[in-house]
Every structure is written in structure tokens, then in C-alpha cells.
Amino acid sequence: MTTVDAVLEPFVLSKERLQEIKKRLLSEMEDGLAREGATIRMLPTYVHDLPDGTEKGKFLALDLGGSNFRVLLISLDGRSYTQTDEPKFEPLSDDVKATTQEALFDHIAECLQKFVDANGITEKLPLGFTFSFPVLQTGLTKGTLIKWTKGFRAVGAEKHDIIELLRAALKRRQGIEVDVVALVNDTTGTMMSNALQDADCHVGLILGTGTNACYMERLDAVKKWSEPRKPGVEHIAINTEWGAFGDNGTLDDVFTEFDNYLDQNVSINKGDQKFEKTISGMYLGELVRVICLRLHSLGLLFKDQADIPKFQTAWEFLSKYLSDIETGDVDESLPATRAILSDMGVASASDDDCRAVRRVCEAVSTRAAHLAAAGVSTIVEKIDKTRKCSVAVDGSLYKKHPKFAARMDAGLDMLLPAGHGVKMQEATDGSGRGAALVAAVACRLTATASA
Ligand code: BGC
Numbered sequence: 539m540t541t542v543d544a545v546l547e548p549f550v551l552s553k554e555r556l557q558e559i560k561k562r563l564l565s566e567m568e569d570g571l572a573r574e575g576a577t578i579r580m581l582p583t584y585v586h587d588l589p590d591g592t593e594k595g596k597f598l599a600l601d602l603g604g605s606n607f608r609v610l611l612i613s614l615d616g617r618s619y620t621q622t623d624e625p626k627f628e629p630l631s632d633d634v635k636a637t638t639q640e641a642l643f644d645h646i647a648e649c650l651q652k653f654v655d656a657n658g659i660t661e662k663l664p665l666g667f668t669f670s671f672p673v674l675q676t677g678l679t680k681g682t683l684i685k686w687t688k689g690f691r692a693v694g695a696e697k698h699d700i701i702e703l704l705r706a707a708l709k710r711r712q713g714i715e716v717d718v719v720a721l722v723n724d725t726t727g728t729m730m731s732n733a734l735q736d737a738d739c740h741v742g743l744i745l746g747t748g749t750n751a752c753y754m755e756r757l758d759a760v761k762k763w764s765e766p767r768k769p770g771v772e773h774i775a776i777n778t779e780w781g782a783f784g785d786n787g788t789l790d791d792v793f794t795e796f797d798n799y800l801d802q803n804v805s806i807n808k809g810d811q812k813f814e815k816t817i818s819g820m821y822l823g824e825l826v827r828v829i830c831l832r833l834h835s836l837g838l839l840f841k842d843q844a845d846i847p848k849f850q851t852a853w854e855f856l857s858k859y860l861s862d863i864e865t866g867d868v869d870e871s872l873p874a875t876r877a878i879l880s881d882m883g884v885a886s887a888s889d890d891d892c893r894a895v896r897r898v899c900e901a902v903s904t905r906a907a908h909l910a911a912a913g914v915s916t917i918v919e920k921i922d923k924t925r926k927c928s929v930a931v932d933g934s935l936y937k938k939h940p941k942f943a944a945r946m947d948a949g950l951d952m953l954l955p956a957g958h959g960v961k962m963q964e965a966t967d968g969s970g971r972g973a974a975l976v977a978a979v980a981c982r983l984t985a986t987a988s989a
Pocket of ligand 1: 744
């Protein structure tokens, strides 16, 4: 007879397997640097410079990503900054995420208008737009959305220029005067934000609703870069879009039957973002749910309950429960697991049930942390920064899960040379301040070019 441990066994990735995964990731990253259309897209961001601390002025930042939608007013003065983020806006509803691009961008323009009015802004301010999806950029303010991720599917946006869609919506709503100067991925914003204080920050990482990483690469290494090289410009931030790792089959031996089930039967983007689906907050709860369903059908869980309707309903087991369980189970009676199981309609959970569900949560989040560590260690080795590098990290999974950071550190220690100097640093509002910084650097460079 099988056991809970046997079902969870494929989630345990040994050091050797993780090293093998790193090799494949590196080779896919090299492919992405060499050509358009590779699985890991390795998108040039047109951000060539980290901030140098001289950035000044007032900027608006729009932040459209996974769970949050925000507008911010940011004043930069060298290394210090202040920010206003009132009024706050509701997270986007599933309806808005799934409407048309016009409705989505009209909603964004409306929020921007409310923000500008509420803060009495009368001057035309530069705006940085953090748009946390894969965008093929051809300039700092030009880029087409390749594909929606993370539950978005607003029709008419894919393959279109995002800045044009935003500008068109601003035009429809006459009266908002802003100057859109930069389109920024959240990973780049995160890296920029930390780089302002920390010269060793070369990598930006998001572990939230979705996952992705960016880093500073030598332009020489970006084989597909065909634009004229400007003197003195030697680096570029590359948005890896590592969430798509495995979409071409390279991780088929790593993905479990549960990953495949989630990808094919639950997610709205079948076959896409398969690495993301093993790591990010949007999916971890779902993984736990489908594993528990299997354990139930094997007679290993909730033996006293034939029907577990909530467990049979997609998205009912929230990813937040993984954090709640590992935070709240303060003693052997596992009170947090018990409370969540009761919310999930399992009235008669036994001690064994609680222990098993907790083990499932640990297995899923530990694998996620180890895969994220495999990703980060591949990048820092690629840019030869194992001796000293800080990785700016943002996102609810990293910040709210009580053990994710420690598990990731353990993963990095396992995968990098002894005594490595790679440090994870939580970001200070990457998407907001980062967008303002990219906007500021853009304004500085425009001013220098026209001087
Ligand atoms: C998107 C990335 C983004 C990441 C984190 C992914 O789904 O494709 O562009 O950086 O989520 O928000």
C-alpha cells in the first residue's frame, strides 16, 4: 500500500537533480540571448544603467501586476524619496482582467485621473509604467505584450503596443496630462529600487502571484542584440521571463502528475508558464488541493469523509493557507491546519489528516523555494557574481511565507560554492519606486542627449 511520503516523493529534488535543472536553465537562457522566439525569452529592457543617486524630481508610477493595481506619486531626491499612494484602489476583479483591453485600460485611466485629482496634481508629470507581463520591447516606451500570464486575458492586448494602448485610453479620457516615459517589468523595478542603496545589486526577483527574474547582462553576451552600440553602453537589464522554463518539454521529467493536471485542467493558460506554475503564489494552493484530492482517493486522507466538495473545487484552497499553516501551527495539535481544514469543510479531520496536509504544504513550498534557488544560482554564476551579489526580491510569497526565505537560503547554500557571497535582500517597493527610478534615469538621459 502506498503512503503519503511516496506520493510526495517526486517533490523532493536532490542536489544532483537541482544541478541538472540549472544546466538546462543555463542552456535555455543562452538560447534566449541568441535568438527571438526562444522558450525563455531573455527580453532586453532598454535599461542600461542602474541609478547613480543623482535622480531627482516628481514622478508618477502605475503598477499593474498580479494581485495589486496601484498609482503612486514619488519624489526622488538623490538617495532619498517620498511616496504618496492614496487613494488606494481595489485589486482588479477577475472580470476586469478578462474583459477587453479597452475596458482594462479605461479602468486604469480612470484610476489615474482620480489619483491626479485627489492629489491636486496640475503639472504634466513623467510616468513610469510597471507592467508585469512578458513584453517584447523595442525601446523604453515601446513594447508589445507577448502573452498574458497570471489569470489576465483582456482581449485585444496581446501582440499590441502596451504604451499605445495606455496612451489611447488617456486620450479617450481627456484631461489627464502625463508623459509616459518608461515601460518597466516588476523585476527590473525591483532591481533598480535596491540598486539605489546597494551597488552590489545585480539581480531582481519576484516571488509573488507570478515569478520572474532579471539581471544586468553584458551587451556582448546578448547575441541577438542588433541595434547600434552607443559608446560607453556596456550592459543591459535582461528580463528573463523564466516562468516559461519547461514550456518546450525540457522539464517533463521534473513536473509531477499534479503539475501536469494543474497545467492542463485548471489553469487558463495550458502549456504556458510551467516553471511559474511550480513556484508562484498563484498556483501553490492549487497544487496542495490536487495532491490532497489524490490522497483522499487513495484512502490516505479524510478517511471518515466520503465527500470533500471544497477540495473538489478549483482555487478553493488558497495559497495563503500554506503560509497560515506554517505560521500558525505552533504546537503538535496543529491548530492552524485544523482551522483551515474546518473552513474547507472537513469537520472530522484526525491528527493524521492534519499532519499529512501540513506535510503536503511543506513539500510544495520547499520544492518551490529550491527551484527558485536553482534559478537564482544559475543567474549569479552566469554573471560571475558568486563572490558578492545581492538579489533584490519582492512579492507576497517571499515576504509572507514564514519559511520560504530560509528554504531558499538553504537551497542557495546547497547549490553555490562554499562561502559564496550571494544575499537575498527584500526590496523596498520595487514596482513603485523602481518605475520612478527608470523614469528618472530616462529623463536624465534625454536631458543629457538634448543638452
Ligand atoms: C510575468 C512576468 C512578471 C512575473 C512576476 C510573470 O507571470 O510573465 O513578466 O515579472 O509574473 O510578476
